[in-house]
Amino acid sequence: MSAKVTVKNNLIIFHRPGQWYDIYAQILQEYGMGMAVRPRLKRELGFTYRHHRGLVPNTEPGPNGTLYHYEDQIHLDFYNEAAQSWFQLRYLNR
Secondary structure, three states, rough: OOOOOOEEEEEEEEEHHHHHHHHHHHHHHOOOOOHOOOHHHHHHHHHEEEEEEEEEOOOEOOOOOOOOEEEEEEEEEOOOOHHHHHHHHHOOOO
């Protein structure tokens, strides 16, 4: 997976939403359309997802220092460490 994924404690951030959409399509194919229901996704796989507009620094600094912009992101919120580890091994380490 590219460097545009940030892994934190109980949180994975996809800076390019298309990466999440590819994984989500794979989850739906593997587990069925029932995973499109968020409570079931949380109960069976241990996480939920949300759309987020994150403030990130520009690659080029401005004349007065660092400038920021908003980017569309997908955040996966995990409810335990085991679920996050499983997700990372299954979907991020390909």
